[in-house]
Amino acid sequence: MERPRILIVGGGFAGLECARRLERKLSPSEAEITLVTPFSYQLYLPLLPHVAAGVLTPQSVAVSLRRSLRRTHIVPGGAIGVDPASRVCVVRKVTDEVIAQKYDILVLAPGSVTRxxxxxxxxxxxxxxxxxxxxxxxxxxxxxxxxxxxxxxxxxxxxxxxxxxxxxxxxxxxxxxxxxxxxxxxxxxxxxxxxxxxxxxxxxxxxxxxxxxxxxxxxxxxxxxxxxxxxxxxxxxxxxxxxxxxxxxxxxxxxxxxxxxxxxGVAASPLIGTLDAETVRGRLAVTAEMRVPQFEGVFALGDAAAVPDLAKGDGAVCPPTAQHSARQGRAVADNVIASLHNQPLEPYYHKDLGLVVDLGGKDAVSKPIGVELRGVPAQLVARGYHLMAMRTNVAKLRVGANWLMNATAGDDFVRIGFLARQPARLQDFEYTDAYLSRDQVRAHAQSLLAKG
Structure with missing residues (x-):
């Protein structure tokens, strides 16, 4: 019997946590897991300001997917359209080759783009x-x-x-x-x-x-x-x-x-627009179990999905934060497994654990589990939280070493010549013009399927 094909779109907090949990809870014979992502790393987005300031090197916040995952097949590219009727995701690989990725269960975690x-x-x-x-x-x-x-x-x-x-x-x-x-x-x-x-x-x-x-x-x-x-x-x-x-x-x-x-602010990935599905302020409307109700076997989570916030109630949806995305990834993995075993799905419920804001140096404000902190105590909480949230020990070590070096040796002011003479428009970095229309998705899916 052929193994069910689980396709995860997006290698951010939500996608990575989902894949990790599926690997732990499913044996290789139970399912084939594929992850579509243009980069071979999970970007630890909350620390990007430290990269911009040179406190951390870019490699420090790029958590290797191949260190985090053991048997998930990684497709290096971006999903540019989904055809739920054919159960096909159209993917443009980093070589610009367009392929049809078939699935039995689809987990959409494409994240967001700059609004x-x-x-x-x-x-x-x-x-x-x-x-x-x-x-x-x-x-x-x-x-x-x-x-x-x-x-x-x-x-x-x-x-x-x-x-x-x-x-x-x-x-x-x-x-x-x-x-x-x-x-x-x-x-x-x-x-x-x-x-x-x-x-x-x-x-x-x-x-x-x-x-x-x-x-x-x-x-x-x-x-x-x-x-x-x-x-x-x-x-x-x-x-x-x-x-x-x-x-x-x-x-x-x-x-x-x-x-x-x-x-x-951010907006849901343009990939969401390729599905003929209901949205809430641009994010894919999903149930509390993170199912897309219009399509069988499709889940959505993270920044691209309007996941009901049961902890707040009154019709609220979860904010697009790393904390929610990571926990939703684990919850979706459990629901994917439940669906494979014909068991009931569980709604996502998570109460926010707090907020941390690193203002650099000794300055910070934090609110862990409702406790208000400022200055050095807040900074310790903020950096401790970031280290705990990183998924590999190598990433934790790199970030900790960078922080220590910056604290003792100070800043450096070296340009590396990155895109020195190139325009730096938002769409050049986020590829927001790469997606297909719904008609193009269907046409591509049928054409690629016909080619085998």
């Missing part, structure tokens, strides 16, 4: 912080601005190169602004023509509060830390227009600026 709006110049001039390549690029770009500002005698050019804008007052934006501001302040001492006072960082968000999930006391504490460092925080403000050398805010201000880092 953008129809703002003039945004997609051409904004830098993202969603991928490892973007974090490495942002680091190179920021240091390049310091190098060029130091080298020029044109005061207007220098001013525009030394103004940095981060859009998004959530965790990603706040940590990015905090970590990069520390980097540029330390770097200024190495440039004879620059002074730290010339470097201006701006953090803006349309929301009235910074990181409201933290609650007012910790949100206010984080805001105080940022402002004490000289970061100008503007709330209730967004971007009206972005140019090559200027940024215009919705309050009318126009800043000379050549660096805008966009972290204003």
């Amino acid at each position: 953008t709006f129809d703002i003039p110049g945004l997609t051409d001039y904004a830098r993202g912080m969603k991928t490892l390549a973007e974090a490495a690029y942002v680091r190179d770009h920021v240091i390049a601005q310091l190098d060029l500002a130091s080298a020029t005698l044109d005061q207007r050019e220098r001013e525009s190169r030394l103004q940095f804008v981060v859009v998004g007052g959530g965790y990603a934006g706040t940590e990015t602004a905090a970590c990069l501001q520390r980097l540029t302040t330390a770097a200024a001492r190495r440039y004879p023509r620059l002074d730290a006072g010339q470097i201006k960082w701006h953090l803006i968000d349309i929301a009235p509060k910074l990181m409201p999930e933290l609650g007012d006391p910790l949100g206010a504490a984080a805001l105080e830390v940022l402002r004490e460092r000289g970061i100008e925080v503007s709330l209730g403000v967004s971007v009206a227009e972005v140019g090559a050398e200027t940024v215009k805010f919705t309050d009318g201000r126009v800043l000379p600026c050549r660096t805008l880092i966009w972290t204003a």
